[in-house]
Amino acid sequence: MEFMRSAMFVPGHRQRFIDKALAGLPCDVFMLDLEDGVPPQEKADGRVLTGESLARPRVGRTLRDVRINALASPWFDPDIDAVVRPGLDGLVLPKVDTLEEIQEIDRQVLAKEGEKGVALGSVRYIVAIESPRGLLNAPAIAAGSSRVAALMFGAEDYGHELGLPVKRESEASELIFARSTMVNAAAAAHVQALDGVWPDIQDATGLDRDPCRAGAWASRASR
16 A cells, blocks of 8 residues: 555645646645535535546546545435545545444445446545544554555544643643554554644644654554
8 A cells, every 4th residue: 555655635625726736736645625624515516526526637646535524424425425436546534433433434335336336445544533432442443444544643633522722732742642542553453654733833843843753653564
């Protein structure tokens, strides 16, 4: 599986952002977003734009993944129906809490691959761990499907469940346990670990230091 050094979220309901990204921006993977970056009233239009964009000829080697809505949401079924099609490399799965969710998604994606003429088993997953429950189940989730290419830490939603402040202080010590657990879960399953975003765009010093503290996230064990 491809090693991802850089990933860019692209709002799936904004044609000009999709056009700019797919024109050849240097990035390892585009995450065309149908989840948090798209308001509920615009999800249907975003689904159409994102699905259509996957049919475009590729420029460069950037992977095209789509962040769909969570399995429990009313948008999951129409999302996978629209985007599991030729041209899709992977799905970014948000808010995964249990192994059973991965197994159910596997069943549905396999059926869509067969229906849409996509090579069976070719759609890979980046699985977002965004809650304490998901964190405790991360080892089983990471090993739960051969499609899992990476675990991604959803630090903002995770912190919200624990009542943590949005602003990161000092070494973000309140997240050390979660980040370390994610690294170990990913390494044990031989998948990549992707750290959370740096939320304070005004704090360039913090942004510069944070990747150094998360250096272990850049390592990879081969499946």
